[in-house]
Amino acid sequence: MEIKTFGVVGAGQMGSGIAQVAALSGYDVILGDISYELVQKGLENIRNMLDKAVEKEKTAQDTADEAFLRIRTSVDLKDFAETEFVVEAVTENELTKVLIFQDLDSFCPSETILATNTSSIPIGKIGSKTRRPDKVIGMHFMNPVPLMKLVEVIRSLATSHETFQTTWNISEKLGKIPAEAHDYPGFISNRLLMPMVNEAVFALYEGVGTRESIDEVMKLGMNHPMGPLELADLIGLDTCLAIMETLFNGFKDSKYRPCPLLRKYVEAGWLGRKTGRGFYDYD
Numbered sequence: 120m121e122i123k124t125f126g127v128v129g130a131g132q133m134g135s136g137i138a139q140v141a142a143l144s145g146y147d148v149i150l151g152d153i154s155y156e157l158v159q160k161g162l163e164n165i166r167n168m169l170d171k172a173v174e175k176e177k178t179a180q181d182t183a184d185e186a187f188l189r190i191r192t193s194v195d196l197k198d199f200a201e202t203e204f205v206v207e208a209v210t211e212n213e214l215t216k217v218l219i220f221q222d223l224d225s226f227c228p229s230e231t232i233l234a235t236n237t238s239s240i241p242i243g244k245i246g247s248k249t250r251r252p253d254k255v256i257g258m259h260f261m262n263p264v265p266l267m268k269l270v271e272v273i274r275s276l277a278t279s280h281e282t283f284q285t286t287w288n289i290s291e292k293l294g295k296i297p298a299e300a301h302d303y304p305g306f307i308s309n310r311l312l313m314p315m316v317n318e319a320v321f322a323l324y325e326g327v328g329t330r331e332s333i334d335e336v337m338k339l340g341m342n343h344p345m346g347p348l349e350l351a352d353l354i355g356l357d358t359c360l361a362i363m364e365t366l367f368n369g370f371k372d373s374k375y376r377p378c379p380l381l382r383k384y385v386e387a388g389w390l391g392r393k394t395g396r397g398f399y400d401y402d
Contacts, residue, residue: 120203120232120281120285121203122146122203122204122285122289123146123147123203124147124148124149124201124202124203124204125138125141125146125147125148125149125202125203125204125205125206126148126149126151126199126202126204126205126206127141127148127149127150127151127205127206127208128151128152128196128199128208128209128219128223129151129152129207129208129209129210129236130150130151130152130157130158130160130161130162130192131152131157131161131208131209132164132262132263132393133208133236133260133264134150134152134161134208134209134236135150135161135165135168136168136260136262136263136264136265137208137236137260137264138150138161138165138190139165139168139169139186139190139264139265140264140265140293140294140295141293142165142186142187142189142190143178143182143183143186143294144292144293144294145189145292146189147189147191148189148190148191149190149191149192149193149198149199149201149202150162150190150191150192150193151192151193151194151195151196151198151199152192152194153194154194155192155194158192158193158194159192162190162192165190166187168265169183169186169187170183172265196219196222196223196226197226199223199226199227199231200226200227200228202227202231203228203230203231203232204231204232204234204285204289205223205227205231205232205233205234206235206236206258207219207223207234207235207236207237208236208260210357210358211237211238211239211240211357211358211361211362211365212361213240213244213245213365216237216240216245217244217245217248220233220235220245220246220248220249220255221248221249223249224249224250224251230254231254232255232256232282232285232286233249233251233254233255233256234255234256234257234258234286235255235256235257235258236257236258236259236260237257238259238305238308238309238358238361238362239304239305239306239309239313239361239362239365239366240304240365241275241302241303241304241369242255242256242257242273242274242275242278242302243275243276243302246275246278247277252275252277252278253277253278253279253282254278254279254282255275255277255278255282256272256273256275256278256282256283256286257271257272257274257275257300257302257306258270258271258272258273258286258290259271259272259273259300259306259308260295261308262353262354268294268295268296269295269296269297269298269308270290270293270295270296270297270298271297271298271299271300271306271307271308272286272287272290272297272298272299272300273299273300273301273302273306274299274302275302276302287299303369304365304366304368304369304370305362305365305366305369309362309366310366313359313362313363313366314363314366314374314375316348316350316351316354316359317359317363317375317378317381318347319333319334319337319346319347319348319351320348320378320380320381320398321378321380323348323380323398324379330348330398330399333346333347333348334347334348334349348398348399349398349399351381351391351397351398352391352392352397352398352399353391353392354391355390355391355392355393356381356384356385356389356390356391356397356398357385357390359381360377360381360382360385363375363376363377364377384397384398
């Protein structure tokens with residue numbers, strides 16, 4: 120199936136990044152969210168990222184301008200009836216994602232593939248709520264999308280081989296390196312990453328070290344580019360907590376129990392960079 124129009128539902132950091140790389144790859148893009156304010160903010164983020172790429176001589180000015188013009192916005196999921204491929208990139212909440220998929224299932228042609236950028240929620244659970252589980256697949260991009268090469272491609276038991284292969288091919292066209300993961304909570308990336316982040320929060324909670332010491336050990340001792348607490352702030356502490364809860368509920372194993380300190384920060388609204396405060400203060 121030829122993909123001409125690429126839809127992205129969710130104009131936040133992940134969604135705008137996905138829309139940017141899709142437009143740079145030659146797709147016509149529809150970027151949607153629930154309000155004009157959010158889609159405008161997403162467009163501004165894309166323009167800023169493209170300008171930085173031009174400034175660093177990674178993208179030509181005319182290429183960036185042409186890509187930006189390929190993106191149009193929407194606040195109505197009915198507009199996605201024009202798409203052949205859609206990626207959902209909203210908050211990591213199962214009910215929210217299911218409702219979006221049910222609406223897309225109603226509005227999009229039967230041939231349209233519906234992908235989710237979920238970090239941890241099993242694809243089969245989402246696909247089973249639609250009339251096209253064979254065309255529902257996981258397409259988990261890494262943050263920041265324009266810079267990170269990896270895309271996890273996750274098919275459920277019901278996902279067809281054609282859907283999987285099309286998604287794999289699109290990932291490569293976007294300039295990414297796809298890796299296949301089976302449909303278990305957290306897939307590969309977050310099943311490995313989030314317990315490490317959660318353990319770093321436990322280390323802080325139990326007074327094993329300061330936030331700076333914990334991050335420095337991982338950066339200087341393990342050669343990680345960012346410490347786990349810095350990374351948690353970048354990802355969003357609410358997203359980290361949601362992923363840990365998905366792992367804990369999915370496996371019923373205490374090793375995935377979210378740290379009480381992580382939950383306390385989320386309840387206080389200290390979600391990391393996006394709110395100006397998390398484990399570090401960004402104001």
